[in-house]
Amino acid sequence: PVFEPSNAARHATELYEIVAKTNKPYLLFLYTDGGPDHQVKFIKTQLALISLFLALDLNYLVAVRTPPGHSWKNPVERIMSILNLGLQCVSLMRQEMDVELEEIMLKCNSMNDIRKMAEKTPSLKEGLKQNLNSMITLLNDVFEQLQLKDENFKIFEDASELDIDILWNSMLQLDPTLTKDDRNWANIKNNPISNFFNHCCHSHSYFFSIKKCGKDDCEICLPIRSSQDIFNTLDHLPDPVPANNEHYKNFSDVYHMDTSESYCPSIQARKAKLDKYKKKQRRDKQMPWTGNAQRAIHATQIILDCHCNKSRCLYASKKITEDEKKILMAHLDTVCYTCGTTFSQNDNGFKMELEDDSLEESSRK
Ligand SMILES: [Zn+2]
Ligand SMILES: [Zn+2]
Structure with missing residues (x-):
């Protein structure tokens, strides 16, 4: 838990391990909250999703996030209430490590501090891992006894650095220049991967989707794996468009339509703020002088x-x-x-x- 931070590449790898064991689907729909490790606007997340798309040879992948403060809308979040039941009356304590290591730990106030310290003192990493093992086993035991609809929870192993690298490398055939430090559009816009972005991806505030073009001789994406009929019904998601009553139009009315994000409440709010700022600037100009x-x-x-x-x-x-x-x-x-x-x-x-x-x-x- 300390040395396996949540990030987009880890989530993609762990999901890959789960999905690859099934009879490989060609469509994948993800619904997550908007946390930094899932934020669909981040290039890091988008690259992780692309690597998943390539490794599973999907026809279509959509990752949607919940609106800010509304992660309760996401059905998988409901697992939390059951996990909390398992944690009732459980108190956790780790065993003591060597005196030197415990002294280092005293100076650490966050996970980040511990990770930084472990770089200087490699024995801290090993020590902590061993130290936390019994606690992790205990929690696994507790969680495995929990059920949803008579089915016991399963625990999966966290992805290793190697697994994460393997999934990441599936993107290198598209763009050998890609590095794990690429985290904004400026880094990659002139690299080969940008062709893939422009060809297959739709990036919006609340969702990111990747779809093959469906042409057999395409040099950027692979041929589709389903029948052409099914593939033809697929489209990138539409944006919500208001109807005349106080609701949004039905999905079926806007699917396959060319929509824009202009009705997104946060984008409208940002625009209103900008307009107000501009108006204020204009007003400031009318004042006899400004406080320079x-x-x-x-x-x-x-x-x-x-x-x-x-x-x-x-x-x-x-x-x-x-x-x-x-x-x-x-x-x-x-x-x-x-x-x-x-x-x-x-x-x-x-x-x-x-x-x-x-x-x-x-x-x-
Ligand atoms: Zn294509
Ligand atoms: Zn005032």
């Missing part, structure tokens, strides 16, 4: 905004004297400050107003 570095030198004092409880910095367009500052401070005690207001100076002291070039508030925190 020059004026920041004259920053007079931090005051508390009464409406949104954030500290705002007041800037002055010209240097103000100590006396003027005192008058301003006195004035600030008498007013209820709101973001965006400015203060002007006249013979009677300071006056709060919105458009003036004597003193101004910058909306930066």
Whole structure:
């Protein structure tokens, strides 16, 4: 558990080991949460899925993630409630290791710390592995007694580094330049693998799909393994499209249609935020001046905004004297400050107003 971190390549390898033992399907549908080891937008995940696609010689693979905060929608997550039953009243303790190793462990506050330390002290890795073995056996025993619909849970061995490498290498026939450090599109967009991405893959916020083109003489993907009739009914997933009532259109109405992600709530929210930012920028331009570095030198004092409880910095367009500052401070005690207001100076002291070039508030925190 310590030295076998969850990542996309490990998940793909372990899934491969399970699926390869069955009578090799040609379609694979995955449903996961959006954690970093599953996040379908990440190139690392996409490459792991491509390696799985190639190794199993699939016709079509779709990986879909649940919306943020809704992993409960994923049926496999329900295993957690049963696993928790098995963990009721179980307390775990590992045995002690050598004094030196225990001393190293005292300094480690996270899995990452332990992994880093193990690089410096290889005996820590072996020591911990042996040390945790009895605990893992105990947990396996507990979990194997749990059931879902009268069927006992099965435990599978974690994939070895070698297994992970073998699955990864299935991609090298497509692109020998690929390395495990390739983690963003910029790394690979000029490499041969990008042809495969463009030819077979659809990458959306909530799903990633890989599909053969179906042509027998294709140089990028292999020939299909099912009948042409079945293959012809397959298409990349459509995006949700709103219907006139408050629902989305039925899947069957949009399948095979050319859709876009523009109705995705998070994309709309991001766009609205961007629009608001642009509008704000425009508004800032209309202000007499903006709080730039020059004026920041004259920053007079931090005051508390009464409406949104954030500290705002007041800037002055010209240097103000100590006396003027005192008058301003006195004035600030008498007013209820709101973001965006400015203060002007006249013979009677300071006056709060919105458009003036004597003193101004910058909306930066
Ligand atoms: Zn093809
Ligand atoms: Zn405010």
